[in-house]
Amino acid sequence: MRRMILPSLTAVALFAATGAYAAQATGSIKSMDAKAHTLTLDNGTVFSIPAKQGMGKMKTGEKVKVTYQDKGGKHMATSVVPQ
Template sequence: MLAAAMSTAAFARTVTSTIASVDAKGDAITLADGKTLSLPENIEVETLKAGEKVIVTYSTKSGKSLVSGIQPAR
């Protein structure tokens, strides 16, 4: 039972990537690798733009990836 519970837990990942596209209506970004990440209310999608290199921290739960932090990559 413990293994099943652990397999559904959300683990944070941090990646450096380029934003391929921004979906302002859906509050989401798609990275260069094709992964789509949802943005929480405290991150304004209007501040992000395609082509921007970023460091993103996110977790995946129930098949949905939610950003917990994003900053410009240097």
């Protein structure tokens, strides 16, 4: 029984930690929707922007790097930086 506990806990910890990593995407802004708080890149990927972060001075056509996490099936942006 003890032989199974440590490997099981390790597997659960590794599985839980994989969702915590942020991913990155780069591209040009294709469109923005201030009401829905979304940003779409030229490759069609849609990112949700937190209301408190706002859309700032972003413009359509601007190249950006988006850092995001997947939450609830959505790409939630944590950072949007001009390139």
